[in-house]
Amino acid sequence: MKKRVFMLGVVVVAAIIASAAWAATFVTIGSGGVGGTYYPLGSVMAEVFNNAGIDVRATSRSTAASKENCRLVASGRAQIGMSMGSTLWQAYNGVEAFEQDGKLPLRTLMNMYPAPHHLVTTTRTGITKFEDIRGKRVSLGAPGGGDQVLTLMILKAAGMDPDKDLQKQQLTQPEGVTALKDGNLDAVFWNSDAPGSAVLVVVAGHDVVLIPLPEDVVKKVVEDNPFLFSYTMKAGMYPKQDADVLTIADGNYLVVHENMDEKLAHDLVKTMIDNREAFMKVTRQASHFTPPEAGVGIIPFASGAVRYFKEQGVDVR
DSSP, X not given: OHHHHHHHHHHHHHHHHHHHHHHSEEEEEEOOOBTXXXXXXXXXXXXXXXXXXXXXXEEEEOOSOHHHHHHHHHHTSOSEEEEEHHHHHHHHHTOGGGTTTOSOOEEEEEEEEEEEEEEEEEGGGOOOSGGGGTXXXXXXXXXXXXXXXXXXXXXXXXXXXXXXXXXXXXXXXXXXXXXXXXXXXXXXXXXXXXXXXXXHHHHTTSOEEEOOOOHHHHHHHHHHOTTEEEEEEOTTSSTTOOSOXXXXXXXXXXXXXXXXXXXXXXXXXXXXXXXXXXXXXXXXXXXXXXXXXXXXXSSOBOHHHHHHHHHXXXXXX
């Protein structure tokens, strides 16, 4: 009899555990490639969600970043994606890189942080100004990432054809680091927080040069793309950087499907902001994880995110 009671107890406990697991919402997070900020941020995000007591079981997936993430979220293969603003704007409006996709059913969960575009070279190449990249071996960024989307905007504004005026390459950040260090690449465009880990890896063994963008190019790109803004990387941001570097910055957003459950979206953004200190261990850009900054968007927010920000006295825009 005791054995039967024991076995019944085991079955009940197993049923309770199975029921709890069944009740949890499974969330896949589209992050980015190893070497960028998105990748470690996604890992911490999954850990934070799993331990937050919000009935979420999250995993982070390495991807080609922004462009792929927007498509993954739109198709339901990921529930959260990280995306640069330039890519998100195109995906939401179905233009440029997403012209064949059409308008994707996306919403903003939160604005994470600004990220300046870097044009990086080394002293051995002799490149000292933007015009010097003509004819050089230059990586535009990975094909599926927002790096390349923004790079192409800059080249277009400068009147450069990447297929004719450059020896074009399309490398991920880790690939770009290796190629630049080995002398197989002359310059690379990267978009990341500053100081960015990829740049710091190159700095560790080489004399790095950050190339400023021409003022007229910055002005044109910003005027044509309201989701971008002029940005100056102050002298001293990187070792041996003795002058300010003018560039363009893009926002970085968490993106969800337009049909995401309101409570889920509310709990996710609340958890992100409540656990800001955990994300500070990955990037100091997490200092921007505050309601006033996180509530600034370029496309509409998810309904649950709108509710959260209103509770914090922030009218999203």
